[in-house]
Amino acid sequence: MTASDQELSEAGARLGKLLERQGRMVVTAESCTGGWVAKVLTDRAGSSAYVLGGLVTYSNSAKEGLLGVSGQSLADHGAVSEPVVREMVAGALAVTGADVAVAISGVAGPGGGSEDKPVGTVWFAWGRGQASTEAVVAHFPGDRDQVRRQAVLFALQGVSDFLGAS
Template identity: 55%
Template sequence: MPLSDADLTQLAATVGRHLHAHRERLVTAESCTGGWIAKAMTDIAGSSAWFDCGMAAYSYEAKQALLGVRPQTLETFGAVSRETVIEMVSGALVNSGASVAVAVTGIAGPGGGSPDKPVGTVWIGWKQRGGYARAEVFQFDGDRDAIRRQTVDAALKGLLPR
């Protein structure tokens, strides 16, 4: 069953309660979701208590300027890679007042895929200020909307205790 807006809103509210309880503030660095994670979080009333800011960095230039992703990283590994998402999530923390960050980069389709990075390939990174970045690759199915919804879902779930 596809993820609904209500599913994402409920999950965002749960993440917000967790952040608030731990006195943390979130920053998002988004490529393939274009700000959807930030939107889901700020749809929750009172989110200003735990949401710092969101950066939608779609182009190589924006990833470099807003998040400090190195040109060599993009040239060597591409935008959709573990290396890039780690630099994105780290740069989001450097360029914000947040204590925790999530970053996403992927291929939502319908075009843009390749044999080694097919449509639906998404890297998600999470990091707490002063900690180490954690990154995970996902292979989502469906159309562009479904892939983006699954990305938002996985990004938010990764902010909750395991």
């Protein structure tokens, strides 16, 4: 199972139109997707109306230094965890002043997995502030590219659902 370029493009366009209608700016804080969510959102002409920016915080030191993720959270829970993606959202909002943020941290593979966090485990969070942040974990099958594609699609759809309900 994978997400096609067309599916990603359509999901990005849907979220972009929703952000435009609501007059909101989004920021991405990405780890395992390496900026792919920001890429999909900025593929659409006029995306500067709703994309404030994106931060690729692949390493733990980048998560700490750029987003203010607690070293204690990283030590206690690991980068692929609910506390860390929640802190990534909070940090991205604080650093940029965006209206909404999405954060992604996962194990895309082929290595790096563990018994409790196998390859394909990805944590997501999206929110407009600490009180409104939602976090969810997903487990995707496939190789590195397939896991990343599915994670990008899941993130785009998740933020769309979140904003549609708020």
